[in-house]
Amino acid sequence: MAHILIIDDEKSIRKTLSEILGYEGYKLSEASDGLEGLNLFKSKEPDAVLCDIKMPKMDGLEFLEKAKEINPDVPVIMISGHGNIDTAVEAVKKGAYDYISKPPDLNRLLITLRNALDKNTLVAEAKVLRKKVNKTPDMIGDSEPILKIKETIDKVAPTDARVLVTGENGVGKELVARWIHARSNRAAAPLVEVNCAAIPGELIESELFGHEKGSFTSAIKQRIGKFEQANGGTLFLDEIGDMSLNAQAKVLRALQEGKITRVGGDKEISVDVRVIAATNKDLLKEVEERNFRLDLYHRLSVIIIHVPSLNDREADVPLLVDKFLGDICGEYGIAKKQIDKAAMKSLQAHQWTGNIRELRNVVERLVILSGKCITPEDVASYVVPGSGPES
Numbered sequence: 521m522a523h524i525l526i527i528d529d530e531k532s533i534r535k536t537l538s539e540i541l542g543y544e545g546y547k548l549s550e551a552s553d554g555l556e557g558l559n560l561f562k563s564k565e566p567d568a569v570l571c572d573i574k575m576p577k578m579d580g581l582e583f584l585e586k587a588k589e590i591n592p593d594v595p596v597i598m599i600s601g602h603g604n605i606d607t608a609v610e611a612v613k614k615g616a617y618d619y620i621s622k623p624p625d626l627n628r629l630l631i632t633l634r635n636a637l638d639k640n641t642l643v644a645e646a647k648v649l650r651k652k653v654n655k656t657p658d659m660i661g662d663s664e665p666i667l668k669i670k671e672t673i674d675k676v677a678p679t680d681a682r683v684l685v686t687g688e689n690g691v692g693k694e695l696v697a698r699w700i701h702a703r704s705n706r707a708a709a710p711l712v713e714v715n716c717a718a719i720p721g722e723l724i725e726s727e728l729f730g731h732e733k734g735s736f737t738s739a740i741k742q743r744i745g746k747f748e749q750a751n752g753g754t755l756f757l758d759e760i761g762d763m764s765l766n767a768q769a770k771v772l773r774a775l776q777e778g779k780i781t782r783v784g785g786d787k788e789i790s791v792d793v794r795v796i797a798a799t800n801k802d803l804l805k806e807v808e809e810r811n812f813r814l815d816l817y818h819r820l821s822v823i824i825i826h827v828p829s830l831n832d833r834e835a836d837v838p839l840l841v842d843k844f845l846g847d848i849c850g851e852y853g854i855a856k857k858q859i860d861k862a863a864m865k866s867l868q869a870h871q872w873t874g875n876i877r878e879l880r881n882v883v884e885r886l887v888i889l890s891g892k893c894i895t896p897e898d899v900a901s902y903v904v905p906g907s908g909p910e911s
């Protein structure tokens with residue numbers, strides 16, 4: 521239930537409001553002046569505020585101003601006495617949600633509060649959605665392989681098909697997974713990522729499936745695993761080739777049956793999760809070497825998207841360089857630097873490791889060390905090892 525902060529120096533008004541709102545089930549905090557109210561506003565993070573206008577120490581208008589600076593999304597409803605309706609109107613102009621008159625009319629109070637809270641929920645939801653939409657970065661490139669990848673993403677995203685994304689480190693595998701999720705019917709639910717290589721073998725099961733309290737020494741409280749967290753959404757299993765055989769068996773079962781069991785638990789929990797996996801390993805070779813289960817491989821690889829290294833999509837290098845130049849100069853707060861044609865050609869011809877982060881680092885180095893226009897000499901000095909004056 522929503523938490524309401526009541527600020528009024530008149531004890532009787534606080535009492536009336538508390539009784540009405542308490543009866544409706546709201547959680548309440550009370551303050552007798554603006555200053556105390558502001559402290560509670562910071563510490564309790566209420567969902568809405570009812571605030572008197574005339575009060576000692578800090579009046580309602582000052583409170584409103586300060587509260588808006590701290591969190592502009594929390595609606596503040598002013599409580600106005602006979603003498604200060606004009607001030608209440610002024611407060612609404614300054615960002616108060618609305619005002620109610622003293623003595624508070626029960627219906628008007630409850631309706632105003634409910635509307636304010638509804639609006640607040642919508643604002644919060646819109647923020648989350650906006651964040652989600654913005655969270656998927658652009659996939660730069662118009663080379664043949666990237667266009668093909670985008671086409672495949674558009675086809676598979678709306679289905680629930682499992683996708684295995686392969687490619688060297690840093691080629692953009694995670695970006696592909698994010699794009700698939702963002703374009704799927706699950707986009708409003710979470711995309712939960714697990715880096716299987718970064719989690720010690722003995723913890724991976726608890727990470728994926730959760731655990732019950734006391735199931736092992738460090739399990740001091742119950743924990744929900746990534747499969748459950750991703751319920752309704754997508755689970756991205758990065759570096760799946762590094763998962764232990766033991767964990768592979770459990771993941772296989774979860775995929776076959778759509779059910780998981782927490783470590784130390786006996787209850788089966790149904791989960792509705794789409795799995796996207798990624799690896800930089802040759803999984804079939806891992807299968808041959810008995811490090812990876814063939815049945816799991818088949819479950820995961822309904823669709824395979826291979827992201828080629830930069831060296832196999834030279835055409836994308838200028839676009840990426842241009843994007844990174846813009847981003848980096850923006851971060852440094854300087855005008856976007858230019859790059860000479862010949863310099864761009866030599867970046868394009870460079871043998872990249874395949875990791876796009878390497879290209880970004882190189883562009884950052886060039887931004888820092890070069891003049892307004894990046895020249896072939898800059899590239900020779902700062903990028904191609906062994907060919908510059910510094911080496």
Ligand SMILES: Nc1ncnc2c1ncn2[C@@H]1O[C@H](COP(=O)(O)OP(=O)(O)OP(=O)(O)O)[C@@H](O)[C@H]1O
Pocket residue numbers: 657658659660661687688689690691692693694695696758800876877
């Ligand atoms: N086509 C692209 N356009 C723009 N940025 C990209 C592109 N591909 C990758 N990047 C960026 O390069 C970085 C590395 O990409 P990402 O993390 O997706 O690679 P990865 O293959 O999953 O890496 P790892 O193997 O290390 O997990 C990220 O910052 C990503 O946003």
